[in-house]
Amino acid sequence: MSSPEEKTLILKSSDNEEFLVKESVAVQCITIKNLVEDGCDLDAIPLLNVDSKNLAWIIEFMEKYADSTSTDAEKKDFDTEFVKKPFNDVLGLILAANYLNFPALMDVMCDACANEMKLWSVEQVREKFHIQNDYTEEEEKAVRAENFWAFE
Amino acid sequence: MALSQEENPFSEEKFEDGCSIEECLGRKGKNLGVEFKSEKLCEGIDDILPNDPFDMGVTLGLPNDPFGMDFNIGATVMAISGWIEDIEKNFGRKSSGFEMGEASGVKKDDNKLFSELNFILSSSMKFELEVGDEKGIDENSVDSDMDSDHGLYEHHYLLEGNTEESICFGCEKYSISSAEKKGNELVTNNNDGNEGAPPDALFFALGYLGVRDLLSVESVCKSLRDAIQNDPLLWREIRIDYPLNVKITDDALVRLTDRAQGSLHSLNLVNCFKIKDSGLKRVLEKHPRLTKLSVPGCIGLSIEGVLTNLKSFKSSGKTGIEILRIGEICSVKDDQLKELRLLLGEDKDKQRTAHKLHFYRYGQLYLSLEDECAIDVNVCPRCQHVRLVYDCPAKSCQQRPHTSQSCRGCTFCIPRCINCGRCLNDTDYEETFYLDLICLNCWMDILNCQDRVTLSPKLPYIHQQASYSLFIYD
Numbered sequence: 001m002s003s004p005e006e007k008t009l010i011l012k013s014s015d016n017e018e019f020l021v022k023e024s025v026a027v028q029c030i031t032i033k034n035l036v037e038d039g040c041d042l043d044a045i046p047l048l049n050v051d052s053k054n055l056a057w058i059i060e061f062m063e064k065y066a067d068s069t070s071t072d073a074e075k076k077d078f079d080t081e082f083v084k085k086p087f088n089d090v091l092g093l094i095l096a097a098n099y100l101n102f103p104a105l106m107d108v109m110c111d112a113c114a115n116e117m118k119l120w121s122v123e124q125v126r127e128k129f130h131i132q133n134d135y136t137e138e139e140e141k142a143v144r145a146e147n148f149w150a151f152e
Numbered sequence: 153m154a155l156s157q158e159e160n161p162f163s164e165e166k167f168e169d170g171c172s173i174e175e176c177l178g179r180k181g182k183n184l185g186v187e188f189k190s191e192k193l194c195e196g197i198d199d200i201l202p203n204d205p206f207d208m209g210v211t212l213g214l215p216n217d218p219f220g221m222d223f224n225i226g227a228t229v230m231a232i233s234g235w236i237e238d239i240e241k242n243f244g245r246k247s248s249g250f251e252m253g254e255a256s257g258v259k260k261d262d263n264k265l266f267s268e269l270n271f272i273l274s275s276s277m278k279f280e281l282e283v284g285d286e287k288g289i290d291e292n293s294v295d296s297d298m299d300s301d302h303g304l305y306e307h308h309y310l311l312e313g314n315t316e317e318s319i320c321f322g323c324e325k326y327s328i329s330s331a332e333k334k335g336n337e338l339v340t341n342n343n344d345g346n347e348g349a350p351p352d353a354l355f356f357a358l359g360y361l362g363v364r365d366l367l368s369v370e371s372v373c374k375s376l377r378d379a380i381q382n383d384p385l386l387w388r389e390i391r392i393d394y395p396l397n398v399k400i401t402d403d404a405l406v407r408l409t410d411r412a413q414g415s416l417h418s419l420n421l422v423n424c425f426k427i428k429d430s431g432l433k434r435v436l437e438k439h440p441r442l443t444k445l446s447v448p449g450c451i452g453l454s455i456e457g458v459l460t461n462l463k464s465f466k467s468s469g470k471t472g473i474e475i476l477r478i479g480e481i482c483s484v485k486d487d488q489l490k491e492l493r494l495l496l497g498e499d500k501d502k503q504r505t506a507h508k509l510h511f512y513r514y515g516q517l518y519l520s521l522e523d524e525c526a527i528d529v530n531v532c533p534r535c536q537h538v539r540l541v542y543d544c545p546a547k548s549c550q551q552r553p554h555t556s557q558s559c560r561g562c563t564f565c566i567p568r569c570i571n572c573g574r575c576l577n578d579t580d581y582e583e584t585f586y587l588d589l590i591c592l593n594c595w596m597d598i599l600n601c602q603d604r605v606t607l608s609p610k611l612p613y614i615h616q617q618a619s620y621s622l623f624i625y626d
Binding site for chain 1: 347348349350351352353354356357359360361362363364365367368369370371372373374375376377396399400401404407
């Protein structure tokens with residue numbers, strides 16, 4: 001039972017889906033916090049760069065982290081399960097967390113992405129991200145020579 | 153020594169398709185550029201399983217097929233060569249494992265496999281597909297024992313169930329059905345249609361990579377190289393540990409720290425034994441905002457060198473180093489410790505109240521830079537030498553803090569369990585292969601744990617044991 005002072009916000013995704021979230025939960029996103037503090041009196045806060053799929057996940061994450069009863073260990077378990085998503089979705093959440101300025105989510109998702117990348121070779125990084133190798137042969141040799149000491 | 157007719161196991165053997173072994177060997181052998189001749193093969197077998205190894209005219213009675221496996225070296229050789237041939241046919245020459253070139257340069261062929269570790273994962277996945285679909289592999293050429301090998305790979309490398317947790321988060325990308333559906337199209341880049349450029353999200357993740365990974369990702373493309381080399385925010389806090397610690401020299405360290413463009417504020421060099429006092433001096437000269445310095449195990453440094461460097465660093469009007477970690481680089485005298493404390497501007501009252509318990513545990517032997525203590529070493533209350541001093545997590549020991557009988561001292565005075573950190577005064581313990589001590593409770597936990605696949609996160613010793621390294625110092 002929420003107290004009468006507990007304000008709820010309506011967050012509207014880029015595809016016009018609306019989500020009801022408590023203000024105390026939503027202000028973990030600094031972007032939303034700034035809007036609220038600046039006296040935004042719109043019915044719904046439009047989040048133009050966040051689609052409904054990502055917003056649903058972000059709200060799930062926010063509610064877990066705003067819950068004062070959950071312990072650090074429980075949050076860590078939650079994080080482990082939360083990042084088990086297709087890699088595309090992980091990247092999408094990173095961009096959404098950056099747009100919303102949500103540091104906790106940013107940390108968790110970037111950590112997951114970095115941990116995954118640690119297992120990859122240079123070729124695999126190119127392949128997985130569809131990155132074109134724009135080095136000439138000489139330039140590539142120069143980069144390798146500069147960091148040769150780390151990989152000999 | 154030629155086998156007698158009775159001992160020659162090949163003469164009457166034929167395969168299901170009617171060709172004899174010798175014919176098959178000859179055919180396969182030609183494909184591989186090798187000639188098989190039955191006489192030579194017989195001699196080879198004789199050499200492998202000689203009944204009279206020393207030519208003494210005595211038959212030792214060694215059985216040719218002691219385990220009743222219908223041991224047939226010709227069939228086995230042919231099966232293996234057929235297996236290799238199929239790998240090469242399906243995946244390209246390089247993926248067979250016999251030409252494991254560096255992942256340098258662009259792979260131009262259609263081969264979608266990853267190099268090194270992932271080779272086995274991918275090829276085993278494809279085997280699972282093809283064996284099930286009965287295509288690709290010549291059934292005649294695959295020994296039935298090979299199927300169990302596929303199972304072995306599956307157990308170790310295909311990521312399903314619990315093993316997934318330890319390695320990746322995207323279970324879908326490792327499952328066979330999704331690989332078929334997605335056809336290796338795993339990532340769509342959100343970079344506004346700029347094809348071939350790295351996705352924007354990747355640049356955010358760079359800040360979460362270690363130094364070695366950053367240096368590796370530089371080689372991917374120019375925009376990543378420029379981002380990594382020219383963004384000082386990525387280099388404000390630098391930590392060098394295994395495996396770079398054994399390789400980094402003074403020059404390499406200076407080049408790395410230069411990337412911070414003067415904004416370096418935390419430097420952590422763990423066991424970097426090639427770093428000398430002169431190298432550290434060069435770094436300090438270029439980074440006036442450095443406030444946290446950690447050099448545990450950097451035995452190329454001397455305490456006199458550290459003192460001199462810190463003095464000149466502070467004298468030129470800078471804030472100076474506020475947090476220092478020098479665990480075990482060399483022996484430190486009392487007056488040197490006092491001098492260090494003065495240089496660090498240590499507030500004695502704050503030191504006592506801020507003291508957090510420091511336990512002796514693998515992975516936490518050195519005090520972290522996040523701890524508020526100005527310096528990690530202390531005078532051991534028992535031997536009075538300046539060393540790393542540890543507290544005791546045992547309940548019985550915690551009841552007597554800050555007294556003369558408190559269980560607080562260096563590891564020379566109070567030996568401790570490497571896993572939990574408790575003192576070993578009144579408990580049995582084992583000595584590990586690496587000459588660490590482990591209490592019986594932790595030892596029993598580890599032994600019981602090994603029966604299960606998943607390891608408890610409460611026992612870091614098992615995970616970290618794999619990262620032990622042996623350094624040979626000149």
